[in-house]
Amino acid sequence: MSKDIRIKKGLDIKLVGEAEKNTTDISLSSVYAVKPEDFHGIIPKLVAKEGAEVKAGDTLFYSKGDERILFPSPVSGKVVEVIRGARRKVLTVKIAADTTQVYKDFGTKNADIMSAEEVKCHLFTSGCWPFVKQRPYDVVASPNQAPKAIFISAYASAPLAADLDYTLAGKEAELQAAVTAISKLTEGKVHVSVAANSNSPLSGLKGIELHKVSGPHPSGNVSTQIAQIDPINKGEVVWVVNPQDLIVIGELFLTGKLNVTRTIALTGSQFSKPQYVTAIAGATVSDITANNLEDNNTRIISGNVLSGKEVKADEFLGYYDNQITAIPEGNDYEFFGWNKPIFNKISASRALTFSWLTPKKKYDLNTNTNGEHRAFVVTGSYEQVFPLDIYPMQLLKAFMYKDLDEMEALGGYEVAPEDFALTEFICVSKQPHQQIIREGLDLMREELG
Amino acid sequence: MGLKQNLHNLKEKYKGTKMAPAFNAIHTFLYLPNEVTHKGGTHIKAADDLKRTMNIVIMSLIPCLIFGMFNAGFQHYAAIDSSLRTDVLANFFTMDNLWIGIVKILPLVIVSYGIGLLVEFIFAVIKGHEVEEGYLVTGMLVPLIVPVDTPLWMLAVAVVFGVVIGKEVFGGTGMNILNPALTIRAFLFFAYPTWMSGDKVWVHDAVNRVGTPDAISGETILGSYAQNQEVVYSNWDMFMGFIPGSVGETSTLLILLGAAFLIFTKIGSWRIIVSTFLGAAVMGFIFNQVVAADIITESSKFYGLMNTVWWQHLLIGGLAFGAVFMATDPVTASQTNKGKWIYGFLIGFISIMIRVFNPAYPEGVFLAILLMNVFAPTIDHYVVQGNVKKRLKRTKVKTA
Numbered sequence: 001m002s003k004d005i006r007i008k009k010g011l012d013i014k015l016v017g018e019a020e021k022n023t024t025d026i027s028l029s030s031v032y033a034v035k036p037e038d039f040h041g042i043i044p045k046l047v048a049k050e051g052a053e054v055k056a057g058d059t060l061f062y063s064k065g066d067e068r069i070l071f072p073s074p075v076s077g078k079v080v081e082v083i084r085g086a087r088r089k090v091l092t093v094k095i096a097a098d099t100t101q102v103y104k105d106f107g108t109k110n111a112d113i114m115s116a117e118e119v120k121c122h123l124f125t126s127g128c129w130p131f132v133k134q135r136p137y138d139v140v141a142s143p144n145q146a147p148k149a150i151f152i153s154a155y156a157s158a159p160l161a162a163d164l165d166y167t168l169a170g171k172e173a174e175l176q177a178a179v180t181a182i183s184k185l186t187e188g189k190v191h192v193s194v195a196a197n198s199n200s201p202l203s204g205l206k207g208i209e210l211h212k213v214s215g216p217h218p219s220g221n222v223s224t225q226i227a228q229i230d231p232i233n234k235g236e237v238v239w240v241v242n243p244q245d246l247i248v249i250g251e252l253f254l255t256g257k258l259n260v261t262r263t264i265a266l267t268g269s270q271f272s273k274p275q276y277v278t279a280i281a282g283a284t285v286s287d288i289t290a291n292n293l294e295d296n297n298t299r300i301i302s303g304n305v306l307s308g309k310e311v312k313a314d315e316f317l318g319y320y321d322n323q324i325t326a327i328p329e330g331n332d333y334e335f336f337g338w339n340k341p342i343f344n345k346i347s348a349s350r351a352l353t354f355s356w357l358t359p360k361k362k363y364d365l366n367t368n369t370n371g372e373h374r375a376f377v378v379t380g381s382y383e384q385v386f387p388l389d390i391y392p393m394q395l396l397k398a399f400m401y402k403d404l405d406e407m408e409a410l411g412g413y414e415v416a417p418e419d420f421a422l423t424e425f426i427c428v429s430k431q432p433h434q435q436i437i438r439e440g441l442d443l444m445r446e447e448l449g
Numbered sequence: 450m451g452l453k454q455n456l457h458n459l460k461e462k463y464k465g466t467k468m469a470p471a472f473n474a475i476h477t478f479l480y481l482p483n484e485v486t487h488k489g490g491t492h493i494k495a496a497d498d499l500k501r502t503m504n505i506v507i508m509s510l511i512p513c514l515i516f517g518m519f520n521a522g523f524q525h526y527a528a529i530d531s532s533l534r535t536d537v538l539a540n541f542f543t544m545d546n547l548w549i550g551i552v553k554i555l556p557l558v559i560v561s562y563g564i565g566l567l568v569e570f571i572f573a574v575i576k577g578h579e580v581e582e583g584y585l586v587t588g589m590l591v592p593l594i595v596p597v598d599t600p601l602w603m604l605a606v607a608v609v610f611g612v613v614i615g616k617e618v619f620g621g622t623g624m625n626i627l628n629p630a631l632t633i634r635a636f637l638f639f640a641y642p643t644w645m646s647g648d649k650v651w652v653h654d655a656v657n658r659v660g661t662p663d664a665i666s667g668e669t670i671l672g673s674y675a676q677n678q679e680v681v682y683s684n685w686d687m688f689m690g691f692i693p694g695s696v697g698e699t700s701t702l703l704i705l706l707g708a709a710f711l712i713f714t715k716i717g718s719w720r721i722i723v724s725t726f727l728g729a730a731v732m733g734f735i736f737n738q739v740v741a742a743d744i745i746t747e748s749s750k751f752y753g754l755m756n757t758v759w760w761q762h763l764l765i766g767g768l769a770f771g772a773v774f775m776a777t778d779p780v781t782a783s784q785t786n787k788g789k790w791i792y793g794f795l796i797g798f799i800s801i802m803i804r805v806f807n808p809a810y811p812e813g814v815f816l817a818i819l820l821m822n823v824f825a826p827t828i829d830h831y832v833v834q835g836n837v838k839k840r841l842k843r844t845k846v847k848t849a
Contacts, residue, residue: 013493233844299485305492327492330485333453337481338500345496349715351505353496367485371498372477372579375623378502379784380718393784394833409837426495428502429623435489 005193005228007215009387011422013159013346015305015327016364019265021166023276028101032075032282033094033316034060039071039130040438041139041445044090052079057104057127057258060093069140072127074260074282076102092316095282103257111181111253119184126252130319131245132182135226135238137445138416147239149188149230152179154202154243155195155213157220158304158421162265162322164243165198167276172201174250175243181253182241183207193225202243218387223419227388232414244322262322264288268305269364270298270326279317285324286313293326299367301325306421307434330368338371345370348381348426374429382423388414392423396433399440404447412444453480470573474580499622503582505716509707510589510774513697514558516690518550520700521597524693525549525653528665537691553653554696556601557592564605565591568612572621583622583629583780584612590630590774593697594767594815595637596650603644607636627822628781631815638810646810648672651693667693670765671804671811677753687764698770701763708773717777720786721793725772726763728797733759736805754805762801771814772797781822785832792828796821 036044043064048054054073063069073079075097083092106126111119120143123129134141141147154164168175183190189209194200196214203210211229218224222240232238241249244262251259260281267274271292279288285300293300301308302318305325309318317324339352346363347353355361382392390411398406417434424433456476463472476482477500486492523546527533533540540546565588566580573580591608611633616625638645649655652667670692673680682692690700698704711717736755739745745752763769776782776796783792796817803813 231843233840235844299492301492308492310488310492325492331483333457333480333483335453335480338477338498339504342496347496349497349502351497351501351714351716353501355496365493367492368481368494369484369486369498370481370494370496371500372482372484374499374579374581375621377499377583377623377780378716379779379782380720380786380789381715383786389836389839391785391833391836394829409840410833411836411840421491424491425493426497428497428499430494430498432487432490434491438489 003209003211003229004196005211005213005215005219005225007213007219007224007228007387009384010216010218011348011385011426012157012216013305013365013425014360014362015159015268016362017268017271017274017326018160018362019162019267020273020275021163023263023278026277026279026283026288028075028097028099029280029283029287031080031094031096031284032073032077032280033092033284034071034074034282034319035092035316036061036071036090038319039063039140041137041442042069042071042130044071046082046090046093048073048079048093050079050082053077054079054095055102055104057106059127060095061090063140066143068124068143069129070124070127071130072258074258074280103259106252106256106258108256109253111177111184114181114184116184119181122253123181123249126258128249128252128258131241131249132185133240135223135232135240135416136413137441138418139445141239142237145237147186147188147237150182150186150190150239150241151222151226151229152190152192152202152208152241152243152246153213153220153222153225154200155193155198155220157217158306159217160265160267160323160325161220161304162263162267162276165195165200167263167265167322168201168243168247170201171247171250172204174247174254175202176205176250177253178241178246178250179205179207181249182239182246186239188230191225191229193220193222195220215387218419218422221416221418223414223416224387227414234408234413236413242320242322245320264317264321265323266292266326267323268301268325268327270294270328281317281319281321283317285311285315285317288317288324289313289326297329297331298326299329301327305365306425307418328364328366330366332368334368348384369430371428371430373431376429376431378428381426381428385422385426386419388419390414392420396420396423396431396436399436402440402443404444407440407444408448412440415441417441456480457483467574467577470577470579471570474570474573499582500585502716503585505714506586506711506774507589509710509717510586510593510697512703512706513593513700513770514554514589516700516703517593517696518554519543519546520550520690521553521653521696522546522549523691524597524651524667525665528652528655528667529663534691537686537689541691549653553597554592557595557599557604557696558589560601560604561591561608562588564608565612568609568617572617576621578621581622583616586778587612587630587633591633594630594634594695594770596645597653597696598650598656599637599644603637603641607633607640610636623780625780626826627819628775628778631775631819631822634815635819638815642810646812651695669693671754674753674757675809675811677747677750684761684764687761692765695767695770698767701769704769704773711773711777717773718779718782718789720789721777721782721796722772724790724793725768725776725797725800728794728799729762729768729772729801730759730797731794732798732801733757733762736801751805754811762804766804766812767814768797768800771800771818775815775818776821781825783825783828783832785829787835788825788828788832791832792821792825795824
């Protein structure tokens with residue numbers, strides 16, 4: 001049975017540099033890295049010291065909060081450097097990869113005959129648990145509270161996002177194995193959302209509740225879908241898994257190997273050939289983007305332009321990311337930029353901005369803020385791009401003045417930072433919405449648990 | 450690029466100093482800054498900023514300002530020689546009229562901006578924050594809502610009061626409770642009532658000529674109604690704005706043009722504009738019914754305004770101007786969409802109520818808006834509580 005979800009509020013940001021549908025295999029990078037900051041809210045305890053030899057799947061560090069949650073090495077090789085920050089906090093674990101990859105063998109499993117506890121243990125020991133994230137708070141799931149449902153969004157609506165129908169094609173067996181396994185972890189349903197007229201490899205899976213999603217971004221955001229299907233109430237938890245991570249879990253069950261090889265979309269106007277490549281999580285960015293980037297004044301983003309992280313060429317692909325975006329930096333002045341008519345930028349208003357005339361046009365946006373940071377002034381604009389039944393500005397303000405009662409009452413359990421990406425994009429006052437939400441959620445997690 | 454580079458060097462030189470906000474205010478006026486998006490946020494941003502938003506409002510006010518300049522002259526000459534009114538269109542857009550407008554109204558604009566921005570700059574430098582754009586609109590609104598002969602020193606005093614008490618004490622643009630332009634207007638009204646009301650102040654030179662053989666008078670329509678006098682202006686005059694009144698508020702046509710522009714650009718809230726007119730119409734209609742039901746007689750001092758046809762209320766006085774340019778100030782209005790309907794409706798409703806029951810000063814619009822400014826957070830509170838209750842109910846259904 002499928003239930004359709006139609007979103008009206010939102011905004012599709014159309015950018016230049018959509019990835020062309022052919023995939024190149026990127027040769028193995030010499031150095032890979034795992035950064036604990038990719039797993040928000042985890043305090044790492046290092047296991048693999050500098051100089052240690054690891055196989056793909058061996059533990060690098062574990063979570064101080066729950067020692068069962070292990071974080072594996074994506075490749076086999078030697079730990080060459082552990083970068084630490086203030087108070088000796090582990091920032092990056094760098095691994096020099098072997099030329100021939102050796103995988104730790106976790107043994108093939110048949111999820112059909114496994115109990116919930118067995119599945120959980122298998123995910124713990126294999127280092128696959130971090131792929132399971134939870135709402136509220138948008139962090140790695142706490143294994144102690146059973147979720148009321150599990151959500152998988154196989155529709156990526158973010159700007160230039162990798163086409164999941166393409167990157168997941170042919171992986172039905174892995175997806176089915178993974179869904180069978182994780183469905184053991186909840187009493188409730190496993191909700192899978194696909195684009196309205198797609199032939200997603202997920203739509204044929206067994207043991208799921210299928211939803212067809214249509215409408216502008218953020219219709220593909222999992223919060224948007226949760227709100228439509230089964231909203232989170234106080235005290236409830238739902239889990240969220242990315243489809244590309246399901247493949248890793250599926251492959252683990254089918255082959256016994258942890259293989260975090262992904263199909264990654266190289267997108268954005270600064271790529272000379274925007275296309276797909278396969279790479280292993282944590283790969284060096286310059287290896288992935290080699291001979292493909294246009295010029296020097298470029299911002300490279302691991303992820304999409306709304307919620308991704310800025311990375312330098314010598315840094316690494318984010319652990320969860322399946323996209324690298326490159327757009328021009330906007331570090332230049334623009335004469336009378338605040339009052340002249342504008343045709344080459346996107347705007348949600350019509351204040352002498354003319355993107356409403358050309359809804360199909362693809363824009364080449366840069367990283368300029370197009371204005372200075374100000375107090376909240378304009379009202380009513382966020383609501384036009386915010387499909388949740390929440391008052392966005394009121395919630396943001398509550399998050400800023402840190403009134404826990406209000407944060408809870410206004411819907412703080414139902415949101416993730418990425419849900420405020422569009423409001424941040426259109427914000428006339430250039431307020432850092434996602435950061436406000438992230439800090440507020442951390443506070444809620446600390447105080448309310 | 451010489452200028453761009455030089456300004457950039459100056460900016461770096463002033464960085465971190467006391468004068469940085471003052472310099473940046475002028476710099477960012479010329480150039481959109483070279484700032485790029487930060488870590489942890491979106492990497493791209495939409496094209497609009499607060500300056501652009503404010504600029505749109507100023508653009509929508511320009512027709513009212515220019516019309517007001519001509520009208521200042523026209524009302525002056527028409528008060529001396531009433532035959533000019535027989536063919537308004539021929540006698541309106543003349544250089545003589547415009548000259549009076551330039552002599553009387555441009556100084557108001559210059560004083561309003563000069564003093565107001567000076568206060569803003571001083572506060573920005575003292576408090577070390579950027580100069581914010583809110584005053585760009587306030588500074589344009591103020592000259593449009595005062596009588597044409599307002600002495601410049603009075604305006605200066607009022608602007609200082611309005612900007613400091615109405616805005617800066619709360620923390621600047623975005624934090625204020627009362628509309629700063631209306632705070633300035635209210636200050637003028639209560640501090641210098643003889644300059645702000647009566648039948649002399651609305652026409653240039655009328656005050657000076659009191660007691661001389663050349664005395665002229667210019668009662669506003671509201672003033673005439675409030676005293677149960679005949680009104681000499683046609684509906685056409687009222688709609689077009691060929692009537693005495695504050696500088697920029699007379700032409701309903703141009704105000705509606707401004708409203709259309711604000712709504713089209715998505716800067717002004719159509720909900721507030723529509724609901725304010727609606728609220729005023731409803732109250733006017735109720736009063737019409739009171740008269741129709743013979744509850745009050747012609748001898749009543751409220752008769753003149755109660756008997757005013759409900760749609761005429763929308764054309765006269767400052768209602769249209771208030772609804773379009775004052776009530777829609779996003780900082781002091783309700784912030785929720787539902788709240789905006791309630792807020793606007795009550796502004797219109799109370800405006801007409803004050804207008805009718807306060808014959809001494811029948812212009813209730815600015816008082817109604819200031820009153821609702823105070824209540825806007827309360828309205829929002831209850832609207833938001835509705836959302837909170839829905840969420841609580843959902844939880845209860847689950848646990849029950």
